[in-house]
Amino acid sequence: MSPPTLDQFLGEIAGIIKEKNGxxxxxxxxxxxxxxxxxxxxVLEIRQYYPPSSQKxxxxxxxxxxxxYDEGDEGGSRTSFVMFMVKYFAFLRDVxxxxxxxxxxxxxxxxxxxxxxxxxxIGVIVLPTVVSLSRALARxxxxxxxxPELIEHLIRRESLVESEATERVTLVESSANVIREAFKxxxxxxxxxxxGIDSNGTPEGRRIGIYVMANLCLKLFFHCRKxxxxxxxxxxxxxxxxxxxxxxxxxxxxxxxxxxxxLFANNHFYRAQLALQTAYDQCHAxxxxxxxxxxxxxxxxxxxxxxxxxxxxxxxxxxxxxxxxFQPICTAIATGDLASFRKYMDLDAQNAxxxxxxxxxxxxxxxxxILVWRSLARRTFLLxxxxxxxxSQGDVTRKAAPTLSLxxxxxxxxxxxKRRHVGENTPKPNGLTNGHSSTQRTHTNAxxxxxxxxxxxxxxxxxxxxxxxxxxxxxxxxxxxxPLLPNMEIIESIIASLIxxxxxxxxxxxxxxxxxxxxxxxxxxxxxxxxxxxxxxNARANQEVPGWVKERKAPAFGPGMVVNLSGxxxxxxxxx
Numbered sequence: 001m002s003p004p005t006l007d008q009f010l011g012e013i014a015g016i017i018k019e020k021n022g023x024x025x026x027x028x029x030x031x032x033x034x035x036x037x038x039x040x041x042x043v044l045e046i047r048q049y050y051p052p053s054s055q056k057x058x059x060x061x062x063x064x065x066x067x068x069y070d071e072g073d074e075g076g077s078r079t080s081f082v083m084f085m086v087k088y089f090a091f092l093r094d095v096x097x098x099x100x101x102x103x104x105x106x107x108x109x110x111x112x113x114x115x116x117x118x119x120x121x122i123g124v125i126v127l128p129t130v131v132s133l134s135r136a137l138a139r140x141x142x143x144x145x146x147x148p149e150l151i152e153h154l155i156r157r158e159s160l161v162e163s164e165a166t167e168r169v170t171l172v173e174s175s176a177n178v179i180r181e182a183f184k185x186x187x188x189x190x191x192x193x194x195x196g197i198d199s200n201g202t203p204e205g206r207r208i209g210i211y212v213m214a215n216l217c218l219k220l221f222f223h224c225r226k227x228x229x230x231x232x233x234x235x236x237x238x239x240x241x242x243x244x245x246x247x248x249x250x251x252x253x254x255x256x257x258x259x260x261x262x263l264f265a266n267n268h269f270y271r272a273q274l275a276l277q278t279a280y281d282q283c284h285a286x287x288x289x290x291x292x293x294x295x296x297x298x299x300x301x302x303x304x305x306x307x308x309x310x311x312x313x314x315x316x317x318x319x320x321x322x323x324x325x326f327q328p329i330c331t332a333i334a335t336g337d338l339a340s341f342r343k344y345m346d347l348d349a350q351n352a353x354x355x356x357x358x359x360x361x362x363x364x365x366x367x368x369x370i371l372v373w374r375s376l377a378r379r380t381f382l383l384x385x386x387x388x389x390x391x392s393q394g395d396v397t398r399k400a401a402p403t404l405s406l407x408x409x410x411x412x413x414x415x416x417x418k419r420r421h422v423g424e425n426t427p428k429p430n431g432l433t434n435g436h437s438s439t440q441r442t443h444t445n446a447x448x449x450x451x452x453x454x455x456x457x458x459x460x461x462x463x464x465x466x467x468x469x470x471x472x473x474x475x476x477x478x479x480x481x482x483p484l485l486p487n488m489e490i491i492e493s494i495i496a497s498l499i500x501x502x503x504x505x506x507x508x509x510x511x512x513x514x515x516x517x518x519x520x521x522x523x524x525x526x527x528x529x530x531x532x533x534x535x536x537x538n539a540r541a542n543q544e545v546p547g548w549v550k551e552r553k554a555p556a557f558g559p560g561m562v563v564n565l566s567g568x569x570x571x572x573x574x575x576x
Contacts, residue, residue, distance in 0.1 A: 003042075004045075005042050006045050006046065006049075006089075007065075010066075013065065013066070013085070014065045014066055017066065017081075017122060018067060020122070020124075021125070022125040022126065022128045023128055026131075026132050029129055031088070031092065031110070035092075039092070042092065043092045043093060046058070046092060046093045052090075052093075058089060059082065062085045062089075063078075063082055066082050078120070080120050081120060083113055083117075084114050087109060087110050087113040091107070091110050100140065100143075101150065104137070104141065104171070108137060108174075108178055110133060111178055111179070111182075112178060114126060114130045115130060115181050118130055118206065119185060127186070127209050130213075131212050134182060134213065134216050135216065137175050137179065138175065138176075138216050138219060141172045141175035142219075145172050145224070170224050172220050172223055173224045176220035176221055176226070179213060179217050179220070180213075180217050180233070183213035183214050183233070183236075185206060186208075186213055187236055187237070187240050189206040191204070196242040197242050201246065202246060203242050203247065207241075208247075210241050211237075211241075214255060215251060215258065217230075218258040219258070227262060231262070234262065235547070237547060238546055238547050243551055244256075245550070249282055252279075252282055253290070254279075256275045256276065256278050257275075257276065257279045257297075259275045259545070260272045260275035260276035260279060260294075263547075264297055264300070265359070267363070269301045269304045269305055269363075270301075270538075270541045272297070272301045273301040273302055273305060276298040279294050280294045280295060280298055288317050291318035295322065299322060299326055303329060303368065304364070304367040304368060305534055308330040309322070314327070324351075325354065329341070329344060329345070333371045336373070336374075336378065336379045338417065339416045339417070341369065342369075342420055343420060345361065345368075370494070370497065370501075371533060374498055374504065376413065377409055377498070377504070378526065378530045380404060381402075381404040383408075384405060386404075386405075387402050388400045388401055388520065388525065401517055402516070402529065403515060403516045406491050406515060407513050409491055410491045414486060417485050492510065492513075501536075502536045502540070503530075504530060505528055505529050505531060506518045515529075
């Protein structure tokens with residue numbers, strides 16, 4: 001006796017394949033709980049008629065319903081889709097949603113089989129189902145990664161089998177690697193024109209899934225911090241993808257967000273702000289959380305480039321809470337206040353953990369300090385700089401170059417450094433520095449040291465034995481020396497660096513310890529000697545963003561290209 005509900009279901013699937021309705025196929029292949037009553041009935045029939053030992057019989061049942069179709073351009077045939085349906089029914093039969101690890105493995109196997117079906121001539125029909133399975137696998141993988149107690153045995157097993165020369169592949173990364181195979185299938189679509197765009201100006205065939213699959217991969221790679229794998233995604237897209245503008249807005253915004261994050265992590269801040277600015281502009285106004293996330297990295301990139309957020313921008317709904325994080329940094333940079341800047345960017349600062357969780361603390365600290373020094377030099381010039389005296393000798397009038405005394409700048413820098421260290425004897429621990437001030441250099445093994453001022457010695461402790469060291473090998477280690485104050489060599493090197501970067505316009509007189517501004521005519525010396533940071537960077541920057549396909553590219557010669565030589569003349573032949 002044949003299972004009636006299963007037969008009816010397979011008949012409807014066969015009709016969907018004939019109609020080439022991918023959306024309806026995805027709607028039919030339900031796999032996430034809770035299942036509708038009809039699907040629960042199908043599960044009971046599969047368990048009754050096709051237990052795990054009757055896999056071949058289940059395969060024959062699917063073959064009897066699935067219609068024949070042409071083989072795909074990559075060798076896929078009806079067999080791949082039949083095996084996918086077998087995997088689907090086996091998943092419904094065997095899955096135990098209470099066992100998340102087993103569910104993840106079964107879902108990954110099902111997705112693997114669906115990707116094989118994606119290679120056949122009905123790949124476009126299967127694509128919506130592949131996308132749905134990929135999203136479910138990504139959610140499950142990230143959910144498991146956030147519950148380490150469930151995957152503790154996997155971590156122990158992987159640590160035992162891995163060698164020192166190989167890097168451990170996490171559960172999230174393994175899921176991303178499977179989804180990446182679907183991305184490759186979409187990107188390598190060979191049907192249609194070489195540009196991948198049909199007569200209506202839209203991506204053709206499986207290419208419509210390029211950015212959906214890429215965004216899922218990037219989400220997982222960023223979650224497990226595998227930026228090298230993300231780089232491969234961007235490189236493949238830059239070489240083979242149709243223009244990004246042909247795809248839906250949601251896909252464009254998500255892709256540009258991850259591209260901006262990747263460029264930011266690799267210190268390409270100008271390119272990062274180009275991608276993030278476009279993502280922010282194209283993100284729907286009602287997507288507050290998404291715009292907030294984009295705005296964090298966009299604001300950080302712009303601050304590093306010398307552009308500060310306006311008051312109007314910080315009043316927008318998506319900017320809630322950002323003013324208190326970024327405005328103190330902007331104020332310290334604008335005023336050249338080294339003490340406030342370093343105190344605010346200290347690991348013991350109130351917002352340090354917020355910056356660290358978003359991985360922007362060290363970029364702000366390292367890249368913005370030179371801007372603080374520039375503002376300090378500018379402020380010193382406004383306070384005590386020479387504007388350039390005019391002298392006359394007969395009929396000749398000469399104007400001396402405006403200069404800045406580096407000794408005055410050094411005096412201000414020393415004052416700010418001393419102000420910064422006031423009250424640092426009792427730093428407030430926040431779990432990041434173990435109570436040691438990060439504004440001064442600590443011992444290499446500071447994590448093994450407890451602050452003596454905050455931790456009283458236990459009763460009965462030997463008074464001659466230094467208390468506070470966890471390891472006895474560190475008992476004789478002395479406290480580090482306080483940080484050195486700036487000197488003239490440091491000031492000159494900073495000014496020289498600013499000149500090299502184009503942030504100052506002039507030269508240094510080492511003999512007189514002065515910075516001279518050149519090129520001053522009718523303009524104010526401060527405008528000539530201290531050009532706008534953003535204008536300098538923007539004038540030098542390249543607008544091209546690797547990974548972002550903005551327009552159609554002419555096909556280049558390379559492997560797999562077909563060249564028509566029907567009209568070619570033999571070498572050395574005269575023109576006809």
